[in-house]
Amino acid sequence: MTSYFPKDDELTGMSVARLSRLLHDGQVSPVELMRATLARIDQLKSPLNAFITICHEQAMLEARTAETELKAGLSRGALHGIPFSVKDLTHTAGVRTTMGSPLFEDFVPNDDAVPVARLKSAGAILVGKTTTPAFGHKPLTDGILFGQTLNPYDADSTCGGSSGGAAVAVATGQGTIALGTDGGGSVRIPAACCGVVGLKATLGVIPHVHNADLFGASSYIGPMGRCVDDVAMTFNVIAGADKRDPFGQQKITLDQHRDIKSLRIGWMPKVGTQYVNSNCESAAKSAVDILAALGAQVEQTSIDFVTLEHAFLIILQSALCAKLDSHMRSTPRKVDPSLAQTIEQGRRWSAAELHWANSERSKTFLAVQKQFENFDVLISPTLACPPISINQDPHQHIMINGKDAGLIRAGWYPYTYGANLTGHPAITVPTKNKSEHGIPLSVHIIGPWYSECLLLQIAQEIENSSV
Helix, strand or coil: CCHHHCCCCCCHHHHHHHHHHHHHHHHCCHHHHHHHHHHHHHHHHHHHEEEECHHHHHHHHHHHHHHHHHCCCCCCCCCCCCCEEEECCCCCCCCCCCCHHHCCCCCCCCCCCHHHHHHHHCCCCCEEEEEECCHHHHCCCCCCCEEEECCCCCCCCCCCCCHHHHHHHCCCCCCEEEEEEECCCHHHHHHEEEEEEEEEECCCCCCCEEEEEECCCCCEEEEEEEEEHHHHHHHHCCCCCCCCCCCCCCCCCCCCCCCCCCCCEEECCCCCCCCCCCCHHHHHHHHHHHHHHHHHHHECHHHHHHHHHHHHHHHHHHHHHHHHHHHHHHHHHHHHHHHHHHHHHHCCCHHHHHHHHHHHHHHHHHHHHHHHHCCCCCEEECCCCCCCECCCCCCCCECCCCCCCCCHHHHHHHHHHHHHHHCEEEEEEEEEEEEECCCEEEEEEEECCCCCCHHHHHHHHHHHHHH
């Protein structure tokens, strides 16, 4: 429904850059912007259900503070006064962080995650915590704590997950930018389902110090926005070294802008994938064609990410089992049924199998590195088919082109989870192509470690040509 989407000239529909100019020039006050944002969140709470917690009082208090600071000429930067949301897996000091589960319904962290703290220091204002399936265990956004989050384009299609609430929030003007988390595509999948931009950075570039396994980390915190520039401005604030993150120990040079004519693009319509929806493939190819028209060299290639699914599942399921098995035994009624099934599966894996899975992770890293001997970036569809049914069972096979495409990870989003295990940065950006339900179809770009600026530059070119 188009009524869910703000107009470009409405405060809740403007870009960060435009809002920043208006706020700093005094044409719009942070209080005015916050009132409009909170009103929109309240208006869309019932039909879309993107938030678990809304910070009405605190957000208004901070908006008044921002107004006073900006009037006095005390700017903290371009994000000063900009509303943002945070997925409810990410720590927010003094604001409950439920992990999308009744198990943590009353958990209130004492500290902010590093990216949250950096946004606050830059003057951005937290408006609330967005929905996520319990502990981000699946690519759909529903749970016994909050119900279902709806796709604003089509109520029968999933909004994706596990950062589904974040994607819906930014798509519909419920906060200008959002932080999601990405453990296998959980920023990029819902971004693709809701027609927004989502970035998963290089391992360690955006510190994630609350990971249980800092050395084996495959989950990332990442920015989401309605346009590439919003994501780029957010990334510039939240990226940077933190000594508590073993992969973020020193300052990294991220300025990788290039002449498009010099780019070598590896086009990957399939990654071991048996079935790909023709519209999704055509949408991604249209983005490649845009770059080719600008002078980039394109050659088709492939990496088999599909066979990595087994290793990915061992790592995911064993980690969730280690974290939650005691809770499942003591309070089973508080555990979502699909999460319970995931934990049960995690009990099956031995230490030897986990070591095998990590060796497969290493092999995939080397395979991707090999590709970058010939290519500057790898481009593919983000998803193998448009958003699937909102009622899809995440443990059952999915259908693509009327045929059994296998389990949901290898069948629907094999393009995304490889980069989680290899640490490479990746971005998804919508194209001008749309599904039969009017949902923008997206393109996925993977780059070498620390190539975020290059990915954002390429995404900007695609966005400019898709308007």
